[in-house]
Amino acid sequence: MNYWLFKSEPDEYSLRDLAAEPGRTGRWDGIRNYQARNFLRDRVQEGDGVLFYHSACRLPAVVGTAEVVRPAYPDPAQFDPESPYFDPKSTAGEPRWFCVDIRWQDEFARPVPLAEIKADPELQEMVLVKQGRLSVQPVTPGQWRHLLELGRG
């Protein structure tokens, strides 16, 4: 059982978009960064906890949590020429990109903004603080607990 932080641009796919999916379950796809891909493919497991983070928006923040309900499988979008995530170099036999399915779990009573995370002495070791751009990143149990506490408002 591990904890993760997943980033999404809310204009593309927000926590509420996930909540509106059938079964509150959606595909986490479109990851096209090798470091993030490796975490998804090799480390993310069913039952893992996910901090849902909104990026590239008015208030970058952790807004809630989700649970991994299906571990890595090839991202179908890489084979679809119509998709912006199409990758002509990827083959069915040797897929390059992976996705997982996640289920909505909770929306925080209060979003926890990036600025607050950066200012929190307990959260200085978060990958979010140290390496801003990674879209799938590990979170420690202590960081997870602390974020949930902050999100209770």
Added chain:
DNA sequence: GCCAACGTTGGC
């Protein structure tokens, strides 16, 4: 919209 940080590409 700017720009810093960082990842990827491709010539050599």
Added chain:
DNA sequence: GCCAACGTTGGC
């Protein structure tokens, strides 16, 4: 395999 050029991410 180096590295310059270029593209992307994402905070501000």
